[in-house]
Amino acid sequence: MKELVVISGKGGTGKTTITASFAAMAQNAVIADCDVDAPNLHLVLRPRIVETNPFYGMDKAEICLDRCIKCYRCQTACKFNAIDDDLIVNQHKCEGCGVCEYVCNSSAINMIKSRSGDVHSSITDHGTMVHAELEIGEEASGKLVSAVKERTRSIALENKAELIITDGPPGTGCPVLATITGADLALIVTEPSLSGMHDLERVLQVTEHFDIPSIVCINKYDINEKNAGKIEEFCNERGVEVVGKLPYDPSPNMAMREETTVVEYRKNVLSEGVKALWERVVSELDQKEVTLLPTR
Amino acid sequence: MKIAIASGKGGTGKTTVAVNLALSIPDAQLIDCDVEEPNCNLFLNKELEHIAESIITAPNIDEELCTHCGKCSEMCRFNAIATLPEKVLLFPTLCHSCGGCILACPENAISGKEKITGIINRSSNKKDHPMLYEGVLNIGESMASPVITELKRSIEPGIPTIIDSPPGTGCPVMTTLEDTDHCILVTEPTPFGLHDLKLAVKMVKIMNIPFGVIINRSEQENCIIDEYCNQENIEVLMRIPLNKRIAELYSDGIPFVEEMPEWKERFTNLFERIVNKKELA
Secondary structure, eight states, X not given: OEEEEEEOSSTTSXXXXXXXXXXXXXXXXEEEEOOTTSOOXXXXXXXXXXXXXXXXXXXXXXXXXXXXXXXXHHHHHOTTOOBOTTOOBXXXXXXXXXXXXXXXXXXXXXXXXXXEEEEEEEEETTEEEEEEEEOTTOXXXXXXXXXXXXXXXXXXXXXXXXXXEEEOOSSSSHHHHHXXXXXXXXXXXXXXXXXXXXXXXXXXXXXXXXXXXXXXXXXTGGGOHHHHHXXXXXXXXXXXXXXXXXXXXXXXXXXXXXXXXXXXXXXXXXXXHXXXXXXXXXXXXXXXXXXOOOOO | OEEEEEOBSTTSSHHHHHHHHHHTSTTOEEEEOOTTSOOHHHHHOOOEEEEEEEEEEEXXXXXXXXXXXXXXXXHOTTOOXXXXXXXXXXXXXXXXXXXXXXXXXXXXXXXXXXXXXXXXXXXXXXTOSSEEEEEEEOTTOOOOHHHHHHHHHHSOTTSOEEEEOOSBSSHHHHHHHTTOSEEEEEEOSSHHHHHHHHHHHHHHHHTTOOEEEEEEEEOSSSOHHHHHHHHHTOOEEEEEEOOHHHHHHHHTTOOHHHHOHHXXXXXXXXXXXXXXXXXHO
């Protein structure tokens, strides 16, 4: 079994559009939406939820004021400034480390387990999909990403799936690192704008730092062909392969409105480009050694 | 007056709005809080100077003193320390710098080691307009929030401040939005844009921040975003049309108010409207 992650650095470059199309073309794959902050894959793959598991983020501190002797050791020890002068815990600032509970002299602090989201396992027309919902204001995106990945891997093992296709979040921080951990191949989707180019460079540094083999797709390349050329040059110098160039096209938005993927919606230059991209990605994956690293 | 530009979905035009708005307000400062992918300066080309660092305290284990008792791993709720019979393993990207392991170690074998996770830059020319501040998360680091907190500590109080937020609704966004006076949510008229706008609206409501919406790449009035905003009584502050010229300028890193001056006026008016509303409230 192998794992492909689709990431981008910059948001809005077309990760989900491409991932959804891959899902529609893949045989025997399990699909994961790891963009838990702003998940969109379910809007085009129309999953029917078959199982929901509660997701518990970090426990939250609660101070029992009846027992509290107002020594303020907790406030002093808290590195997140989450305890105010009235000894009320700010739930958004509390990261759930438990240091306040540890230092409390009067056993007045308890760490309370709280459900902060759900992990869904669903059936789609294109196979099983794992996706999540995070309660707004919960600060456990990275941990939820890991929960989605763990669930996806166990389903993939159970189903003897050959491939996991993962839609990743934008950025280079915690949720992205959790997403790419253990992946066999990262497809980075970029666009020929200065922002797209800058963010590609940063996210490539991240995949290199964590030793994840990476390939690049330039989406909407014809919006600025000069910049698209620069991206190709940059990737060449860096020894990173550009495996696809997709034209700007309004059909992703139209397909989205019909709740379907670009490759199912209509045969046009873009859908043919996405098909060719998929073939390239499959052949790249075939060249990779089979690995399955444990999740952490 | 601090106005944050946020979105839910990435790539909807936060940076475009933040840069063009800041350029349209005399004496404004612009704060790029998207520390994972800071892009404002691609549009402004300011000369920047390094003014601060975000420093966290990471555990440092003295193997000589360590008895492998496992108390640190037990204390760590982030799974950032694993104790093996002969060795202690640290997973730095999972560490939240809470200091729990240092407190829990009965042998005093763990000390705090300062670690730089990001840097803060500022326009080196004090006459820059807008004055730009940006935070940059180091490659391979996972925690964006401490960099954002340090960045926000560096900014000048008392002047109009435009803050470019990261995408999403997670911790870095909430750290960015904390203590702001108004939030502009930028979206696009697609089902993805609408879905993520709804998540962002929930977030700003929980945080109790007044907000309005800008529809970017707008093709017509009465789109799905208008429908939702009407229903929820949310003000649509501005529409930026789907326009080839704007897209081209964007791709080359040129703020469109510089080439299309009528937009500068629109952004100035937008800012004044937000300020007036705050004064009325």
